[in-house]
Amino acid sequence: MTIRSTAPGKLILLGEHAVVYGHPCIITAVSQAIHAEVAVNNTSEDLVIAPQVAKTDFIDELVKYMKKKYNIQQGIRIETHADFSDKTGLGSSSAATVVACKGINALFNLGLSQKEMFDICFETVVMVQGSGSGADIAAAVFEGTVYYQNKGEIIEPLDYSSLQLVIGNTLHKASTREYIQKVAKLREEKPQFVDSIFKEIAELVHQGRKHLKEKNYQEFGNIVNENQLLLHKLEVSSDKLDNMIDAAREVGALGAKLSGAGGGDNMFAVVTSDTKKSVEEAIEKAGGK
Numbered sequence: 001m002t003i004r005s006t007a008p009g010k011l012i013l014l015g016e017h018a019v020v021y022g023h024p025c026i027i028t029a030v031s032q033a034i035h036a037e038v039a040v041n042n043t044s045e046d047l048v049i050a051p052q053v054a055k056t057d058f059i060d061e062l063v064k065y066m067k068k069k070y071n072i073q074q075g076i077r078i079e080t081h082a083d084f085s086d087k088t089g090l091g092s093s094s095a096a097t098v099v100a101c102k103g104i105n106a107l108f109n110l111g112l113s114q115k116e117m118f119d120i121c122f123e124t125v126v127m128v129q130g131s132g133s134g135a136d137i138a139a140a141v142f143e144g145t146v147y148y149q150n151k152g153e154i155i156e157p158l159d160y161s162s163l164q165l166v167i168g169n170t171l172h173k174a175s176t177r178e179y180i181q182k183v184a185k186l187r188e189e190k191p192q193f194v195d196s197i198f199k200e201i202a203e204l205v206h207q208g209r210k211h212l213k214e215k216n217y218q219e220f221g222n223i224v225n226e227n228q229l230l231l232h233k234l235e236v237s238s239d240k241l242d243n244m245i246d247a248a249r250e251v252g253a254l255g256a257k258l259s260g261a262g263g264g265d266n267m268f269a270v271v272t273s274d275t276k277k278s279v280e281e282a283i284e285k286a287g288g289k
């Protein structure tokens, strides 16, 4: 028997970096996903074929962890295919971990809840990566938009399906770990300054959630812009990101900000049906994709 499982990539809408310190964020799954075929291997060894992720260590660790936890004796074969690569900053490591977990859960009839799968994947990612809020795992497990806080203490699925976004990729892969460390260093040097920014970001997350609920995308766009200003103060934006963000705003985006750790990867713009095309063009003109 072969199980086919899927886990989507993610986009943080509001609250990155602050979420690493226990504050809330809003994160959404995107339609690009990692897919896996999971089966019992014909030898007792495990076999992981995942060319889209830089290293298979997340999946390797997850397989080891789940086999031990659920006393699985057989070898497991996992082969992944992806709609996006680890160069795009959409959370390929977390999505790869989650897709494997979903597949093993189904293959061995473990009956795990979404929260149980989240906990297993979060533990695995922390073990391999040593840092991270777990928000991208929540998006990959719950597969929608979620309000997320404090290592998964709060994971609240939200329905914001009418929000229209354009994602712009800088074509520059940044290291999440490096940018998490950069913020940690700044916090060591200026604890009050950084903690007050985190508090402001948390407040924006609360306001943004309310505007999204009311489908007030104009106000949501303003919140997105304010969040970008604070990320700038944390020194995690880049010239390329700034250029793409400015370009999107100039042609009528309701708001635009970087998404994720910063330094490269992605930005997004809040658009309407009327502005979507011109925002896409402006982002490409600014060198993004």
Ligand code: MEV
Pocket (backbone or CB within 6 Å): 012, 015, 016, 017, 018, 019, 020, 131, 132, 133, 134, 135, 136, 176, 180, 259, 260, 261
């Ligand atoms: C990275 O996509 C987002 C950060 O907040 C790190 C994390 O949440 O693990 C910078």
